[in-house]
Amino acid sequence: MEFKSIEEQIIQKYKDDENLMIRLFVQWCVNHQLNPQALYQQAYPEQQPNSALKEIMENDDGFEELHIDNETMLDVLQLFGNDDLAFVVADEIAKFTS
16 A cells, blocks of 8 residues: 555656646746747647646646746756657747847
8 A cells, every 4th residue: 555655646746747847838938929839739740739738728827927947948848858849949949049
């Protein structure tokens, strides 16, 4: 029983962290007047629309005051294995920093 509880806690912690990553991505996009779903679809054209992304966009109360550094956003995406999305974000960063 104890093992299952620890396993469930680890899974829940990862889901919570993943949701935070998605919220940061959505806010970063808002800060730069970009569409999070469009960028996600560009990074993962073969995938169905991301239900977690859609849910967070619909229910997000926003981080209006939160500035998310470009490098931090890239690091967070890569930390969760979203390398393709990080590549698309890096392209967008290059557009508005050049």
